[in-house]
Amino acid sequence: MPRIATEKQKCLSRVAYDRIKVMILQKELMPGQFINESQLQETLELGRTPVREAVLALAQDRLVTIHPRKGIEVTRPTPKDIHDIFEIRGIMEPAILRQCCGMVDPQWAVDMRALLQGHADDTASNAGETAAPLIDLDNRFHLELVDVFHNQYASNLMRSLVDFLNLIRVTAWSADRYQTSNREHIDILDAILEKDVDRACRLMEEHIQLSYQEAIHTMMHASF
Known part of the structure; x- marks a missing residue:
């Protein structure tokens, strides 16, 4: 009992x-x-x-x-929180992608691209769509790419960041950033499917940096 x-x-x-x-x-x-x-x-x-x-x-x-x-x-994320979490992502994710880009399952990339494109098309015709589905897809995109590396420590680290990343997104992203980020994911997948490793890694670096800049900008101009 x-x-x-x-x-x-x-x-x-x-x-x-x-x-x-x-x-x-x-x-x-x-x-x-x-x-x-x-x-x-x-x-x-x-x-x-x-x-x-x-x-x-x-x-x-x-x-x-x-x-x-x-x-x-x-919790209200601070600029230091935002800097630190995007700094480690900027170091880790492009490096992992460079190592495992050729190991990405093309069918996974095609399916993920279709999901992302579907949300882009839906939002174009429905401005009222919530950010939640795009946040979930954002997490899946990054987590599953890191998982391709088959390194349990990298995967565990990425998963440990997810909840706080979600808090940063809902606290310090503008509504437009979700759709822009969605399109950046599609561009990265296109580069992966074209087996252009250098372009895929460069786009990943830019994507993380742009996400960081958006979060910092919104945080600095926000009033809670």
Whole structure:
């Protein structure tokens, strides 16, 4: 019986974690906003323990910051955060792509290109499309390219960046950046399919640098 209770508690903690994370990434909870566990318990209709465990996990993932006697702050990425995460991506991803460009499955590249192009076409005719599908595709594009390298440390590092990258995107990207980034992904895939390694790596470097510049520019002009 105790084991069943423990498993149920873990499940509820995961539910709480996922729901709070969605609230952050959909900006229902805004960067810099202070919340407390009682508010979260009421909103989520969950008990104290799963909410507390979820908050601790979110703090470990840097999506929230716990301030003793003040409350829980939704993380607001700083310019240093943005610089550091894009700096390591700018070093790692083009280098990995250069090593494994010839190993990329052409069918994967064709299928991914079709998905990206489909969203580009949909958005052209539907300005109300949310950014969420493009964020998911953005993550898939970068994660799956790194996975081609078959290096568990590189893959684990890339996955460890995803949630905070998503926070940067929803906090410090303009609406237009999602579609521009989408087109940049398509150009990189075209270069991969044409087996033009130098061009693919150059486009990847430019893509990461442009994403960084957009995030910094928006952050500097944002008011939270």
